[in-house]
Amino acid sequence: xxxxxxxxxxxxxxxxxxxxxxxxxxxxxxxxxxxxxxxxxxxxxxxxxxxxxxxxxxxxxxxxxxxxxxxxxxxxxxxxxxxxxxxxxxxxxxxxxxxxxxxxxxxxxxxxxxxxxxxxxxxxxxxxxxxxxxxxxxxxxxxxxxxxxxxxxxxxxxx
Amino acid sequence: xxxxxxxxxxxxxxxxxxxxxxxxxxxxxxxxxxxxxxxxxxxxxxxxxxxxxxxxxxxxxxxxxxxxxxxxxxxxxxxxxxxxxxxxxxxxxxxxxxxxxxxxxxxxxxxxxxxxxxxxxxxxxxxxxxxxxxxxxxxxxxxxxxxxxxxxxxxxxxx
Amino acid sequence: xxxxxxxxxxxxxxxxxxxxxxxxxxxxxxxxxxxxxxxxxxxxxxxxxxxxxxxxxxxxxxxxxxxxxxxxxxxxxxxxxxxxxxxxxxxxxxxxxxxxxxxxxxxxxxxxxxxxxxxxxxxxxxxxxxxxxxxxxxxxxxxxxxxxxxxxxxxxxxx
Amino acid sequence: xxxxxxxxxxxxxxxxxxxxxxxxxxxxxxxxxxxxxxxxxxxxxxxxxxxxxxxxxxxxxxxxxxxxxxxxxxxxxxxxxxxxxxxxxxxxxxxxxxxxxxxxxxxxxxxxxxxxxxxxxxxxxxxxxxxxxxxxxxxxxxxxxxxxxxxxxxxxxxx
Numbered sequence: 001x002x003x004x005x006x007x008x009x010x011x012x013x014x015x016x017x018x019x020x021x022x023x024x025x026x027x028x029x030x031x032x033x034x035x036x037x038x039x040x041x042x043x044x045x046x047x048x049x050x051x052x053x054x055x056x057x058x059x060x061x062x063x064x065x066x067x068x069x070x071x072x073x074x075x076x077x078x079x080x081x082x083x084x085x086x087x088x089x090x091x092x093x094x095x096x097x098x099x100x101x102x103x104x105x106x107x108x109x110x111x112x113x114x115x116x117x118x119x120x121x122x123x124x125x126x127x128x129x130x131x132x133x134x135x136x137x138x139x140x141x142x143x144x145x146x147x148x149x150x151x152x153x154x155x156x157x158x159x
Numbered sequence: 160x161x162x163x164x165x166x167x168x169x170x171x172x173x174x175x176x177x178x179x180x181x182x183x184x185x186x187x188x189x190x191x192x193x194x195x196x197x198x199x200x201x202x203x204x205x206x207x208x209x210x211x212x213x214x215x216x217x218x219x220x221x222x223x224x225x226x227x228x229x230x231x232x233x234x235x236x237x238x239x240x241x242x243x244x245x246x247x248x249x250x251x252x253x254x255x256x257x258x259x260x261x262x263x264x265x266x267x268x269x270x271x272x273x274x275x276x277x278x279x280x281x282x283x284x285x286x287x288x289x290x291x292x293x294x295x296x297x298x299x300x301x302x303x304x305x306x307x308x309x310x311x312x313x314x315x316x317x318x
Numbered sequence: 319x320x321x322x323x324x325x326x327x328x329x330x331x332x333x334x335x336x337x338x339x340x341x342x343x344x345x346x347x348x349x350x351x352x353x354x355x356x357x358x359x360x361x362x363x364x365x366x367x368x369x370x371x372x373x374x375x376x377x378x379x380x381x382x383x384x385x386x387x388x389x390x391x392x393x394x395x396x397x398x399x400x401x402x403x404x405x406x407x408x409x410x411x412x413x414x415x416x417x418x419x420x421x422x423x424x425x426x427x428x429x430x431x432x433x434x435x436x437x438x439x440x441x442x443x444x445x446x447x448x449x450x451x452x453x454x455x456x457x458x459x460x461x462x463x464x465x466x467x468x469x470x471x472x473x474x475x476x477x
Numbered sequence: 478x479x480x481x482x483x484x485x486x487x488x489x490x491x492x493x494x495x496x497x498x499x500x501x502x503x504x505x506x507x508x509x510x511x512x513x514x515x516x517x518x519x520x521x522x523x524x525x526x527x528x529x530x531x532x533x534x535x536x537x538x539x540x541x542x543x544x545x546x547x548x549x550x551x552x553x554x555x556x557x558x559x560x561x562x563x564x565x566x567x568x569x570x571x572x573x574x575x576x577x578x579x580x581x582x583x584x585x586x587x588x589x590x591x592x593x594x595x596x597x598x599x600x601x602x603x604x605x606x607x608x609x610x611x612x613x614x615x616x617x618x619x620x621x622x623x624x625x626x627x628x629x630x631x632x633x634x635x636x
Binding site: 253255257258272273275280282295298299300302 | 412414416417431432434439441454457458459461
């Protein structure tokens with residue numbers, strides 16, 4: 001029995017610059033100290049270093065941080081495959097927290113599961129790195145929409 | 160046809176103080192500028208004011224902020240109904256982003272849908288407030304676990 | 319503070335006939351004995367009567383039945399608001415099972431939460447009816463896609 | 478950087494018989510014609526052959542069938558690792574439909590992602606098999622609860 005799979009196909013040769021510029025415009029990622037640590041066609045890794053400002057009540061990483069980097073990593077994994085002139089929009093995601101997000105760093109690794117014309121499905125795992133050893137602390141599944149004719153820029157002023 | 164419903168029952172007369180103290184220990188909520196704006200048995204509202212540090216690439220609130228306050232509001236809605244000596248743990252959630260999180264403020268309102276001995280199910284809506292008018296920008300459904308014999312404190316050092 | 323809400327707007331005066339015909343083409347609904355019990359613009363109710371063929375290992379309704387009627391009710395709630403010539407596609411959903419699906423009947427009630435041009439978000443509750451009394455046994459949140467230029471018909475042969 | 482992982486550990490030497498007997502009690506699986514096609518510690522595969530009774534409006538497999546076998550496969554993947562005297566309960570799941578469920582057979586393959594004392598997290602992929610070639614048509618993430626002191630039997634009469 002053979003398995004057919006759609007390979008990740010890049011539609012814009014400038015995808016890497018486009019993704020990095022968009023990431024640079026996310027005020028929250030900068031504020032959390034998150035870093036774009038890995039980028040390949042259909043894949044993205046975002047890391048964040050532990051500090052008190054990112055904690056929940058027990059002193060571990062807050063689920064909001066875990067989810068935020070999984071969300072951004074998924075969006076950018078999808079964005080690597082989109083043509084120019086498109087913008088990326090998170091439609092929804094689901095995340096399971098499977099172990100305490102405890103350690104000196106979190107790393108979210110997202111990959112495109114299915115890339116359609118309008119919708120892209122991504123899976124992401126978040127790893128807690130403690131004393132150099134990784135443990136999966138969350139796993140997520142998300143739906144991302146390609147918005148045609150809406151370039152990713154800062155014209156959209158809030159407020 | 161009558162509808163049977165389980166009313167929200169408080170198990171700890173000190174629930175409000177307990178919830179507020181736990182919220183106060185969440186470094187991330189403080190860092191985001193989030194405020195515990197409403198608290199009733201089985202219900203919780205958390206608000207956050209717009210600023211550049213909380214944005215995604217278009218200048219709106221980042222989905223990570225939307226999700227973080229929905230997540231905390233859901234956890235604390237569940238926590239209002241738990242007995243003393245218990246801690247609250249987010250098992251998983253799913254969130255749909257239904258409109259741009261655009262405006263001067265976000266408000267997450269969570270309520271307990273079903274309160275079991277071990278698991279509590281919460282629903283939350285997040286509203287974007289723009290020029291004083293509210294629009295639902297996200298809706299979430301989450302599963303929360305009651306952890307017996309694990310008081311909500313800061314003994315659990317990270318790292 | 320006022321709340322702005324998008325009302326459910328019908329785009330096709332023949333929506334009811336269109337929805338009923340599509341429901342009639344779902345072999346699975348017929349096989350499960352499911353019935354289209356209520357239909358309004360943006361809302362749909364599907365019911366199914368208990369029998370041994372629909373059970374899980376303890377003799378209650380199988381989660382697959384609960385989910386199937388929640389899924390179809392959500393799709394058809396969305397479909398009531400779509401223009402002619404469109405087809406409806408379930409992108410994803412999440413369902414929480416909050417009580418045993420125990421009783422003589424299940425009723426899934428879905429409603430449109432947000433209706434966009436491409437995507438519609440629906441919420442659904444499933445009620446178990448036992449001795450005439452209803453209890454919520456599941457709650458779901460789903461994303462539905464409108465497929466332009468793909469009429470809802472049986473030309474799409476399987477296999 | 479090393480990765481720590483919890484291996485799937487069997488707690489009951491009779492797990493296979495226990496799982497097969499439980500599957501045999503699911504009236505819905507029999508009614509759908511579903512078959513337990515593969516079983517390993519922490520893994521389960523369920524298959525179902527196409528027929529008109531399992532269709533949605535376009536003649537493909539209904540999402541309810543896709544979800545039902547993903548749900549049962551996930552529950553039984555989790556059940557393989559549970560001790561005797563326990564019962565398995567689906568808390569919730571999320572499923573993304575990533576391609577039409579079109580073909581002569583569906584196969585749901587589930588695996589335990591994280592096995593805890595109370596909760597188990599499973600991932601499942603559903604493949605549509607058409608002319609002998611497999612395509613992923615759905616992917617799911619679910620939370621399953623171990624119910625102590627509630628053996629998996631048919632004493633629980635419905636109605």
